[in-house]
Amino acid sequence: MRLFFILFGLVLAFSSVSHVAPAQIVIAAWQAPLVSGQRVQVKKLAKNISEVRADIKTSGPSEFQSPANIAKFQKRFTQFKTALMRYPQVNDPDVIEARKQFNDLAKALTDELKRARQQQAKLGDVQQALAQIEANARKYPVPKPLLIPFDEQQAKTWVAAASSARTVAEHNQKQLAFIAPLAYLPDNRGTVQGGAPYDSGDVRRLTSWNSQMFKDLAAGYRAMAAQLERQNKSVEENLNLRLALQPLADDEYRFIGKDAEAKMQEAMDRDLAIIQSALFLETALERPTDRAQSLISLWQRTKGDFAAKRKQALDKSRLPKARSRDKNRLKIAKAILQAPKYEFGPFGRIVLTSDKIITRERKSSEIKLDDVEFKLSGDVTLSGTETSWTYKWQEFTFAVPLQETDSKDWYIWWITAKKFSSGGAQTPIGRWVSGAASRGNQILAENINK
Numbered sequence: 001m002r003l004f005f006i007l008f009g010l011v012l013a014f015s016s017v018s019h020v021a022p023a024q025i026v027i028a029a030w031q032a033p034l035v036s037g038q039r040v041q042v043k044k045l046a047k048n049i050s051e052v053r054a055d056i057k058t059s060g061p062s063e064f065q066s067p068a069n070i071a072k073f074q075k076r077f078t079q080f081k082t083a084l085m086r087y088p089q090v091n092d093p094d095v096i097e098a099r100k101q102f103n104d105l106a107k108a109l110t111d112e113l114k115r116a117r118q119q120q121a122k123l124g125d126v127q128q129a130l131a132q133i134e135a136n137a138r139k140y141p142v143p144k145p146l147l148i149p150f151d152e153q154q155a156k157t158w159v160a161a162a163s164s165a166r167t168v169a170e171h172n173q174k175q176l177a178f179i180a181p182l183a184y185l186p187d188n189r190g191t192v193q194g195g196a197p198y199d200s201g202d203v204r205r206l207t208s209w210n211s212q213m214f215k216d217l218a219a220g221y222r223a224m225a226a227q228l229e230r231q232n233k234s235v236e237e238n239l240n241l242r243l244a245l246q247p248l249a250d251d252e253y254r255f256i257g258k259d260a261e262a263k264m265q266e267a268m269d270r271d272l273a274i275i276q277s278a279l280f281l282e283t284a285l286e287r288p289t290d291r292a293q294s295l296i297s298l299w300q301r302t303k304g305d306f307a308a309k310r311k312q313a314l315d316k317s318r319l320p321k322a323r324s325r326d327k328n329r330l331k332i333a334k335a336i337l338q339a340p341k342y343e344f345g346p347f348g349r350i351v352l353t354s355d356k357i358i359t360r361e362r363k364s365s366e367i368k369l370d371d372v373e374f375k376l377s378g379d380v381t382l383s384g385t386e387t388s389w390t391y392k393w394q395e396f397t398f399a400v401p402l403q404e405t406d407s408k409d410w411y412i413w414w415i416t417a418k419k420f421s422s423g424g425a426q427t428p429i430g431r432w433v434s435g436a437a438s439r440g441n442q443i444l445a446e447n448i449n450k
Helices: 002-020 036-054 067-084 093-123 126-139 152-179 200-244 260-284 290-316 327-338
Strands: 358-374 380-403 410-422 432-443
Touching: 036 067, 036 093, 067 093, 126 152, 126 200, 152 200, 152 260, 200 260, 200 290, 260 290, 290 432, 327 380, 327 410, 327 432, 380 432
Parallel strands: none
Antiparallel strands: 358 380, 380 410, 410 432
């Protein structure tokens, strides 16, 4: 409302210029001409009026959108009018020139006020519009690229967020492009966050922010698409390598070795999650999914191929041929398998895998430091005691199928039996014990005695 009265007052002031004409002033025939000092003042007044008119910017955002600027020009206009009234010598050339400058100023001010009104009518509430632009940009930010793998819902959520951010960015772009050339927003020292009004710097900031939103949207999708392509390429290579595997002697452990099925399933699940990530993203974006569908077909073929080859390897899995049938060693092996402390569990046919019992020897030592001395020369002196042991033992190896404690599956175990004649303080002396034991390939129960 205050702005309205200021504008209204200025219009009245500007439109009253014609009333400054000589008709309002009674001119006496004997009126004295301007003296030299007055003439100087009149010429200076005309110059000042001309300079003020020259200061009026008639292009770009009008300064008259600001009530403060209107008040400033109104004050100067009133001062000029008052000054002119002091010189009623309306026929004097210098007074005529001053009044002409005054009339030109009044027209320029009126025209500029009209231009400002037109701009404001188009713009509406600029501060509110800019605040809404910033609020929308904060409310609908560009989503960060998803970490791979991601599920279908995550893909849909990302695409929806990206779509909202793009819609906001496009709307803000149009708004800012419309506001920037029309709105008068002089720079101020404060910040919007501190309660200051939006200024031209904020318009530049919002424009830059909006441009970055477009860049981030494009970069986000490109980053995910590139990462998915790299990972899917690796998945494709892995799947083809698995297809090429054959259940031969050197590679059968890949099919029936320790945790082979679980490891393969884990790898296949990991690959499928990557493939599906690409499928979910492209589907949500309504883009072609041919690449992902092709990889899913390859994945299904690889999974079926592994199952078939695993069955083939299991059907062929057998205990190794016996290197000896020494009853004494078989008895020793059986006793080791039955020892409660080893918890081997149910076992099947024992096969000796070494020709005979062999003797081995190994020396070991341990140093116990009592003191460490650091000398000025940089040398370090260590003092303590060294304890040495000589390990002597007999050993032989055997293979045996053991049943898993948590399933009915059987695996071939490779075990070394040892009997020590000397060793350390904790070494069992004089009796057969289990040394190294490792789990090998799976074997079907019906194949144990074949």
